[in-house]
Amino acid sequence: MKKIGILFGQENTFPQAFVDRVNEKAVDGITAEFVQINQVEQHVATDYAVIIDRISQDVPFYRAYLKNAALMGTAVINNPFWWSADEKFFNNALAVRLGVPVPKTLLLPSKARPDDTTERSFRNLSMMDWEAAFAHIGFPAYMKPHSGGGWKSVYKLHGPEDFFRAYDETNQLVMLFQESVEFTDYFRCYCIGGKEVLIMPYEPRNEPHLRYATEMKTTGEAGEKLLATMKDYVLKLNQGLGYDFNTVEFAVRDGIPIAIDFGNPAPDADLNSVGQANFEWVVEAAANMAIERAQAQVPGQDNLTWGTFVHPTAAKAAAGVAPKQAPQAKSKAAPKATGSVKVGAPVHETNDLGATGAPKASAKKAAGAVKPEPPTGEVPTGGKAPAARKAAPKKKA
Known part of the structure; x- marks a missing residue:
């Protein structure tokens, strides 16, 4: 018996309707239920051939559980690895x-620096040309997070004043500046x-x-x-x-x-918002898809869906296009490794991130050496780093 599970949060109407619809179809060897999670151990398979994921975007524990399940052969819908990177x-x-077609869009660096960074972390970033950005995108426009959804931190902008007022409120969020359609x-x-x-x-x-x-x-x-x-x-x-x-x-x-x-990837499917006809369509389509995936699922193998850009080889295989085979070379014995293995020496120096607290060098070793000094200033944005300080020449005896 192959089990289809649905993992969900606060929604009520869709999960129950989905489970009921799969079970009403009475497909031989297929059953559906709400996912039950107890102890999660690495590299241990779940009881589910298929899991419909409706909540892991909000619960990191569930996301980790689903990745482990996918590794062990569960067909997770949607692919938790891609969803994490998306x-x-x-x-x-x-x-x-x-x-x-999509709206014209620019990516903005966060207004506030991320934790554990300083001005020196952004020496590759030039000053933003706001006038050019405004001319390219135009107004009205929108500012919204580059990741996430739910209409959180979305601003409609009617001019530069709106832009900078909204930008000041975004703290460490990386935002998009996008034309209004x-x-x-x-x-x-x-x-x-x-x-x-x-x-x-x-x-x-x-x-x-x-x-x-x-x-x-x-x-x-x-x-x-x-x-x-x-x-x-x-x-x-x-x-x-x-x-x-x-x-x-x-x-x-x-x-x-x-x-x-x-x-x-966890879109609204609530009966009270989408309406009866749309709700019926999505329940039926999701049930049929889950059953199809359960029947095709092979335990212990990769049963995920991969996008044509993310995983082009898998996409070609799904389309029936065989990958080109390189001509086979005559088999030869693997060459013996000739390189040496070297153990690195311990470092007892002061780097530009701070002292290591290492013991002082001996007087003989330190004679004539120039102690490196940490940088005293910041590199101006878009400018050149200051020239390195030259070591003083050794004095003649």
Whole structure:
């Protein structure tokens, strides 16, 4: 019997409906339940062939548990290794590579220095040319974290004063400065299993419980073309990123769908917000995907989904493209290692991070030596480091 588990947090409607739907299908050898975690030991498999992850972005303990489970052969949805590395700025860059339109975006260094850093940690960073940045992005614009979601620390900016006021509040967050897209239509699209797509009209300016209470404005042939284009973009993005369960949001400007937010690996699936029809679709699609993955799962092997950019070899294999084989060379005995192994000497010097507390050198050894001094000043941003102080010449006897 293969078990499908769902790992979740405060949500109520989707987890229970998902488990019930899988079990109602009564597929031979497949059952579903809420994940139960007791003791987690390294390199020990879980009881689950598949785990749907809805919460590990908020609970680091769960993320570590899922990585260990994946190593031992559980098909974790979504891939916990990629989800740990994923962030909005890279996703935008990948979208451009895939041919999907996105807003103009700049990455900003954090306003406050990260812990355990000083001015000297940023000698590679030039002064920001704010006027050029404002000219490139324009106003109105948005400032938002380069990683994370949930509309936390998102600012709408109408000019430079708004920009600097918001920037001063961001502390150690690395932010994006992004153009505002004035749209005539807006959509949120589910993508399940990298192949099933549901396109939902969405109004992000409404209160949360009313955001799906809207209709598509574009009609006729233009509407059909728009839907087909969005479906194509949704599939490209999710296959490129390697997400099994995700949503993509598009703002439509001049008939062109611009991808605004497409890294939502635990998207809202609550009955009370998405509505009955959309809820029914996502429950059914997720149940079918989980069953399919459980049937294909091989214990002890890698059963994760990898994006075409992140893991191109796996992507080619999934597409049925055999990797090119290099011509086999005649087998030879491995050459014997000829290099020596050397043990490094202990260091008893003062470096530019502080003294080591090592014993003083003998008078004979220290004669004529110049004691190194730590730097006394900072390197100006964008400037050159001061010339090294020359050692004094030895005096003649």
